[in-house]
Amino acid sequence: MNWDDTASDTTQGQPGAPGERLVAPSADREDQAVEAALRPKDLAEFVGQERVREQLSLVLRAARQRGASADHVLLSGAPGLGKTTLSMIIAAEMNAPIRITSGPAIQHAGDLAAILSSLTEGEVLFLDEIHRMSRPAEEMLYMAMEDFRVDVIVGKGPGATAIPLELPPFTLVGATTRAGLLPPPLRDRFGFTAHMEFYAPAELERVLHRSARLLDVPLEAEGAAEIAGRSRGTPRIANRLLRRVRDFAQVKADGVITKEVAARALDIYEVDARGLDRLDRAVLEALLKLFGGGPVGLSTLAVAVGEESETVEEVAEPFLVREGLLARTPRGRIATPAAWAHLGLAAPQRGLFGQP
């Protein structure tokens, strides 16, 4: 098979700036366009998250038996793990319509009142990034969740009056990256809270096989394993990598995604066997090769890789820490023995107190 000229025609615009990263967990425009087609439609189709699925299935079945709307549900977890998908499944399982909005879109209590007052009985309201709602809207939500009622304030100053507005029973599904970001009074008003975990490689393989079937892409078991291992525990990233590998398989091979095709394609896109991309590797390499594994301060490390401190701290480090390759200590960033091993370098011998 001839792989020769691949690097020159497939790396255009990849992966440089954080927004363009192939391994970014948040959705880009292409993801948004194709994700609807790949979303599982019911709980049985939703891969992994066994405990959440089991608990949610009980909550929904009990509500259906009572003929009532389901309890409010809070979903916490990193981007791309399936919170939006799950909210749509909740609506589908309850045979109810769904309204989708997000915290940042609700800046005034009036915005929320308008949405709440137009809900129909049993409707599911999905509020993404619920921790980013404005304070007055948040307070209005407390009452809406508990009593299915809001007070709409009319007028200003001493003449202002509160007009109570009855709401039909609805189910709020709130999503947040961290439940700890929510004020306790809001958190307490959810009847069911689910924390979504990163997916195991075998689960991502199932996600990939399902997506490949829907996209009509021939995917071998070992090809799926290769992509899953590089997908950072995140279905959205797995699906995105699958699309890039499919392009490669189509242009440079016979269309079938084998282990070799997947590895070769993702090497070209600089997503390594553990899911690190160019920026992650640059940070790790600087830490090991320039600073002997640390400790080194964040700003020094950032200058060494030619990035802003925030980019290193918010874009590269969380995954490196999660993978156990880098640790943040009061004295600075340090590499773990796994980091040396991952880059194929020998770790220096250290003295009792960490000095080389």
Ligand SMILES: Nc1ncnc2c1ncn2[C@@H]1O[C@H](COP(=O)(O)OP(=O)(O)OP(=O)(O)O)[C@@H](O)[C@H]1O
């Ligand atoms: N458990 C799963 N099984 C199969 N596919 C999944 C699963 N979870 C997520 N996906 C796929 O990953 C994509 C991203 O999922 P989704 O949009 O629900 O993530 P999210 O957690 O809401 O992300 P964000 O926080 O960025 O909105 C979807 O297209 C969906 O197809």
